[in-house]
Amino acid sequence: MVRAMPRREAPMTHEVAIESRRIALSHQDPADRLIAATARIYELTLVTADERLMYSTESATLAVS
Numbered sequence: 001m002v003r004a005m006p007r008r009e010a011p012m013t014h015e016v017a018i019e020s021r022r023i024a025l026s027h028q029d030p031a032d033r034l035i036a037a038t039a040r041i042y043e044l045t046l047v048t049a050d051e052r053l054m055y056s057t058e059s060a061t062l063a064v065s
Helices: 014-022 030-041
Strands: 046-048 061-063
Touching: 014 030, 030 046
Parallel strands: 046 061
Antiparallel strands: none
16 A cells, blocks of 8 residues: 655745755756755755755755666
């Protein structure tokens, strides 16, 4: 039996936007920066198959293939 995970929206706020510029990533992709900053601000686990994000120490990350 597969259980669906609850989902909710994480609003774009000034705090997320500012954090997206502070966050230490090895690249400057604005979408990746916003995703990582959102996970960090809302204390979410970032689930990703993107190698540039999966090894980031900026937020909790769950790598998937």
